[in-house]
Amino acid sequence: MLSADEKQLILHAWEKVHTHQEDFGAEALERMFTVYPQTKTYFHHFDLHHGSEQIRRHGKKVVVALENAVHHMDNLSAALCKLSDLHAYNLRVDPVNFKLLSHCFHVVLAGHLGEEYSPQVHVAYDKFLAAVSDVLAEKYR
Incomplete structure (x- = not known):
């Protein structure tokens, strides 16, 4: 559970993410595909090259969904119900991939926020992204 202070840290850091949704999302996806190549199987129909429009568009969708969660x-x-249904029933994405993408998003945040990505912000985002991953995996149970 997030404390009130952690929620404020997330909201404050999100101000910087909000203005770079497509960039941060694409970077997180590209990182995930590189570090965890098995995740590419869900995107066999995508051009997975650096800077691909498909990755940029999907990256923005990911970050917009995270913004909704924020x-x-x-x-x-309730906020992620439709997204959870889509990934569980239609796309049949292995829920471990939510955690892999979360890890990659942490790296993107750390790289772009620099010193603003303090240990306290890191912990807050770790809890938040874990909660998002858990909610997205709820339909698998």
Whole structure:
């Protein structure tokens, strides 16, 4: 569970993410495909080269979904219900991939936020992204 202080840290850091949604999302996806190449299997129809429009568009979708979660931290299940259904029932994505992408998003945040990505912000985002991953995996149970 996120404390009030952690929620504020997430919201404050998100201000910088909000203005670079497509860039941060694409970078996180490209990193995931490089570090965890098995994740490419869900994107066999995508051009997976650096800077691909498909990756940029999907990266933006990912970050927009995270932004929705940021603004609904107190009710993630409701905020992410449709996305959870899509990934569980239609796309059949292995839920471990949510954690892999979360890890890559951490790296992107750390790289772009620099000193602003303090240990406290890191912990807050770790809890938040773990909660998002858990909610996205709820339909698999």
